[in-house]
Structure formats: C-alpha cells, structure tokens
Amino acid sequence: MSNFGEEVPAAKKTASAPALAAIGQVVEIAGSGSQIRLDAAALSSLQSHSDPSVAMSGQVGSQVKMVVDGNWLIANVRTMRAGDAGEVIAHVDFLGEGTRDTSGTLSQFRRGVTRYPIPSSEVLPVTTDDLRAIFAASDEPHIEIGTVYPTDDIRGALYVDPMLSKHFAVLGSTGTGKSTSVALILHRISQLSPEGHIVMIDPHGEYSAAFKGCGELFNVDNLQLPYWLMNFEEHCEVLLTTHGAERQRDADILAKCLLAARTKGKDLSTLGKVTVDSPIPYLLTDLNGIIVNEMGKLDRAGDTLPFQRLKTKLDELRADPRYTFMFSGMLVSDSMGSFLAKLFRLPSHGKPISIVDVSGVPSEVTSVVVSVLARMVFDYAIWSRTEAQRPLLLVCEEAHRYVPKNETGEGQSVRRILERIAKEGRKYGVSLGLITQRPSDLAEGVLSQCGTIVSMRLNNDRDQACVRAAMPEGARGFLDAIPALRNRECIVCGEGVAIPIRVRFDDLEPEKRPASSDPSFARLWRETGDEEGIIQRTIKRWRGHGR
Numbered sequence: 285m286s287n288f289g290e291e292v293p294a295a296k297k298t299a300s301a302p303a304l305a306a307i308g309q310v311v312e313i314a315g316s317g318s319q320i321r322l323d324a325a326a327l328s329s330l331q332s333h334s335d336p337s338v339a340m341s342g343q344v345g346s347q348v349k350m351v352v353d354g355n356w357l358i359a360n361v362r363t364m365r366a367g368d369a370g371e372v373i374a375h376v377d378f379l380g381e382g383t384r385d386t387s388g389t390l391s392q393f394r395r396g397v398t399r400y401p402i403p404s405s406e407v408l409p410v411t412t413d414d415l416r417a418i419f420a421a422s423d424e425p426h427i428e429i430g431t432v433y434p435t436d437d438i439r440g441a442l443y444v445d446p447m448l449s450k451h452f453a454v455l456g457s458t459g460t461g462k463s464t465s466v467a468l469i470l471h472r473i474s475q476l477s478p479e480g481h482i483v484m485i486d487p488h489g490e491y492s493a494a495f496k497g498c499g500e501l502f503n504v505d506n507l508q509l510p511y512w513l514m515n516f517e518e519h520c521e522v523l524l525t526t527h528g529a530e531r532q533r534d535a536d537i538l539a540k541c542l543l544a545a546r547t548k549g550k551d552l553s554t555l556g557k558v559t560v561d562s563p564i565p566y567l568l569t570d571l572n573g574i575i576v577n578e579m580g581k582l583d584r585a586g587d588t589l590p591f592q593r594l595k596t597k598l599d600e601l602r603a604d605p606r607y608t609f610m611f612s613g614m615l616v617s618d619s620m621g622s623f624l625a626k627l628f629r630l631p632s633h634g635k636p637i638s639i640v641d642v643s644g645v646p647s648e649v650t651s652v653v654v655s656v657l658a659r660m661v662f663d664y665a666i667w668s669r670t671e672a673q674r675p676l677l678l679v680c681e682e683a684h685r686y687v688p689k690n691e692t693g694e695g696q697s698v699r700r701i702l703e704r705i706a707k708e709g710r711k712y713g714v715s716l717g718l719i720t721q722r723p724s725d726l727a728e729g730v731l732s733q734c735g736t737i738v739s740m741r742l743n744n745d746r747d748q749a750c751v752r753a754a755m756p757e758g759a760r761g762f763l764d765a766i767p768a769l770r771n772r773e774c775i776v777c778g779e780g781v782a783i784p785i786r787v788r789f790d791d792l793e794p795e796k797r798p799a800s801s802d803p804s805f806a807r808l809w810r811e812t813g814d815e816e817g818i819i820q821r822t823i824k825r826w827r828g829h830g831r
C-alpha cells in the first residue's frame with residue numbers, strides 16, 4: 285500500500301502535467317456508498333493548487349478517483365468527519381467509470397460501476413481534464429445551460445430526449461432565479477427544435493415578456509377557449525354549487541341535460557358514440573332550454589330546486605364579462621381544429637412555444653382552465669397515435685397549486701389529469717415539466733415520476749427532504765449543497781445528465797428574461813412624481829378588467 289503523499293508511478297502520469305500524489309485510500313466498500321480515509325495534510329496542500337478541480341478534491345460535493353482493473357472509477361464525496369491522527373473519513377457515492385489509457389488520462393466516461401475497488405486502493409484527486417472527459421457531451425441532442433462547478437469553462441449539458449421522455453422538474457425557493465432559469469432551458473430547447481410543440485401554463489403572466497419573439501402568447505383577451513371542450517367533470521366544477529348528496533343529484537341532472545344539448549340537431553350516425561365527455565359543440569341557450577324544459581315536466585315545486593340552481597349558475601356565467609374568454613356566444617362554431625393547431629403549434633412556423641397566461645382568468649375557474657388545456661394535450665396525443673407523431677411538452681409553473689398533496693377540495697380534475705400525464709404521458713409522447721417552489725406540497729409520487737430534477741436553493745427543510753427522497757442515491761453528496769447554492773446555481777441529476785452535476789446557469793439576454801425580477805425598494809422609494817396619474821390609470825385598468 286502506498287503512503288499518503290507518495291507519487292503515482294510513471295505509468296499513471298499524463299504527458300501534459302506532473303502526476304498528482306494520492307490523497308487517501310479506500311477503507312470500506314458497500315455497494316453504491318463506501319468509505320475512504322483521506323490525509324488532512326494532503327488535502328490542505330491541494331487547496332492552493334492552480335487547477336480549481338484539484339484544489340476542491342476531497343471536499344463535500346467534489347469528486348475523487350481510483351484505479352480499478354485499468355479503469356478510473358469516479359466517486360462523489362458525500363460527508364466528511366475527523367478520524368485519528370490527522371486523517372479524515374469520508375463517505376463517497378460511486379458515479380461511474382472511464383477508460384484509463386497508458387498515460388493515465390481518463391476518457392469514454394460512462395454512468396454505473398462494473399467493478400469496485402478493494403480496501404487499501406489509492407484515492408487520487410480529480411483534475412479539470414478528468415472533469416472535461418466526464419462531462420463531455422455526447423453526440424446525442426443536448427442543450428448547454430451553464431458551467432459546471434467549480435470550473436470556468438466546462439459546459440453543463442442536458443440531454444433533451446432522456447429529459448423530456450421521462451419528465452422533468454425545476455425546483456427552487458422564491459428569489460433563487462428559478463423563472464429566469466426555466467426561461468433559459470425553454471429558450472435553448474426552442475433553439476435546438478424550432479419546429480417543436482411546447483405549451484406553458486403561466487399563472488403570473490411572467491413569461492410573455494421572455495418569449496414574445498419566439499412564441500405565441502395567449503391570455504384572456506385572445507385565448508377563446510370554447511366551453512364545450514370541457515368534459516363532464518369540468519362542467520361539474522364550474523356549474524355545481526352544492527355538496528354531498530345534493531351535489532350528486534345536481535350532477536345526474538346536469539349529465540342528462542348536457543348529453544341532450546351535445547346531441548341536439550346532430551346526425552349521430554356521423555359522430556359515433558357520443559357521451560357527456562365528448563368535445564362536441566353545443567349552444568348554451570340549448571342547454572338552458574333543456575334545463576327549463578326538464579324542470580317543466582315536474583309536478584311538485586320542491587323538485588325544481590336543482591334545475592333552478594343550474595339555470596341560475598348558467599345565467600351568471602353568461603352575464604359575467606370576466607368569463608367572456610370561455611362562455612362567449614362566439615365560441616359555438618366547431619373551432620376545435622384551429623384551436624389545437626394554434627395552441628400546440630402545428631405547424632410551429634419557427635415559434636415552437638405557446639405561453640398561456642392564466643393570470644387574468646377568474647380564480648374560481650383557473651384550475652378548470654388548466655385542466656382543459658392539460659387534458660387537450662393528453663387526449664390529442666392519445667387520439668393521434670395512428671398519425672405521424674408530434675410529441676408535446678406541457679410545462680406547468682406553480683405546479684403545487686394544481687397537483688396538491690390534499691386529495692379533497694376544489695380543482696380535483698386538474699390534479700387527476702396531471703397525475704395521469706406524469707404516470708402515462710411517456711407512452712403517448714407527452715412530456716411534463718413541473719416548476720415549483722414548494723415540492724413538499726406536491727402530490728405524493730408526482731415528483732418521483734420526474735426522471736430529471738433541476739434543484740436550485742431550497743430553504744425549507746421539508747422541501748429539501750422531499751427532493752432527497754426523489755433523487756437517486758448517487759446524488760446525495762450534491763443534495764447537501766442545496767441550502768448553500770447561490771442564486772442561479774443548481775444541482776441537476778437523473779436521466780437528462782450523464783452524472784449529477786452542479787451548474788451555474790448562463791446569463792440570459794435581457795429581452796429573453798421573464799418579468800419576475802424583485803423590485804428594489806431602496807431605489808424605487810427615492811423616485812417621485814405623477815402619483816395622481818398613476819392612481820387614475822391604475823383604477824381605470826382595475827375597474828375595466830373586471831376581476
């Protein structure tokens with residue numbers, strides 16, 4: 285066994301740099317995680333090394349390497365504690381292995397381990413050249429999102445096919461640069477695939493500013509979402525106001541009347557099997573008339589109450605200007621084809637992303653609107669299976685709103701469809717991107733369906749524990765760094781990367797950034813002037829908007 289600090293034999297030296305001395309040895313091997321013993325003096329001497337990767341080697345979150353059967357085995361340092369006589373005991377997770385040529389250079393890195401080292405094997409620092417070989421992007425389609433920590437020039441790459449085919453999640457507390465980072469990822473995907481098909485649900489109206497040049501922007505003024513696209517469950521969420529047994533009775537009446545409205549005046553022989561869920565246009569006046577007609581058939585006045593409730597709610601929706609984008613009389617024609625073509629970018633004409641700003645949608649129906657949009661994505665994918673495939677990516681910002689842990693209460697239709705996409709979407713070519721600042725509030729299992737996790741700083745212990753449970757074992761050393769990440773830094777692990785990496789995101793051009801920057805109180809509170817005009821214009825918009 286070599287002593288710490290002893291030089292590696294000449295066969296291991298690279299031609300370009302002097303060989304590095306061993307900094308420790310393997311103590312215990314246990315599957316994915318093992319223990320190594322490091323020499324504290326050797327680690328200390330490395331800290332002034334000109335290579336930043338060597339200077340970091342042996343620290344928590346850094347990598348070390350060891351020789352096994354002519355290959356370099358790369359491990360990530362998870363935890364460290366003081367041992368005896370100036371030694372440091374570290375837990376490591378094995379990440380993968382690469383070929384070691386005659387000069388000692390690492391190449392052809394691959395994830396996974398075929399052979400483990402034996403106790404007393406030497407542990408060596410990892411160089412920037414090693415990291416370059418480890419993180420070198422293959423020929424698979426990929427996007428570069430930033431630089432790998434602690435280097436200045438090694439690019440962090442996300443592989444698009446594995447990332448999208450198995451869903452992804454972007455997590456991070458408020459103020460960590462999450463929105464800008466999401467915009468960066470979507471911009472890079474759009475540049476790689478200008479004929480792509482991406483739908484983004486934007487609850488705060490942040491992303492329209494970022495994609496006005498390369499996306500189609502929708503809001504309550506131009507969305508024109510036909511009410512008849514809603515399925516029966518979504519109709520119930522909008523039209524029913526009761527609970528318990530009364531709600532069930534109201535739902536039975538609505539089902540009967542809705543089916544009659546969908547089939548009224550239609551040639552059923554051309555439509556096939558029609559159900560209350562079929563997206564067949566119908567007139568609100570027809571539904572209203574059928575409700576009134578059914579109510580007229582009843583003998584006792586008491587029986588008319590459920591019909592009265594439905595009719596009153598329907599009249600409210602038709603009269604309320606806030607609902608014009610969905611319950612306008614202009615939405616009766618069969619516009620389903622043109623609506624799907626615009627929303628899904630078919631064809632995309634070089635604008636592959638649709639930003640659907642739901643910030644202007646009345647809060648009572650926001651979850652139903654998101655449910656309809658998400659279900660359109662999934663149902664289109666199912667019913668177009670026999671056609672040329674056009675995979676779709678659905679990105680959902682503030683995902684904890686729509687897929688909450690709580691299984692009761694309002695908005696269950698959107699929860700069910702997003703859970704179904706998470707479980708089954710990949711079979712049909714539907715990818716789901718979840719963005720949230722509260723992963724602990726997400727429904728159980730949804731995060732674990734995401735094959736790639738991009739985690740920015742999370743300040744809450746529950747959120748950190750939730751991410752830890754969803755990430756693979758080999759990323760644990762990186763996870764401990766999550767509370768210490770700077771703004772616009774992230775840990776990426778899972779299918780979209782070769783091995784877990786810590787990345788600093790690239791800066792995004794100002795015109796491509798979302799409108800989500802925090803105001804500077806100190807600067808803005810020094811400005812003054814035109815307060816009366818600001819108030820008058822604000823009140824006019826406020827009143828005119830109808831929210």
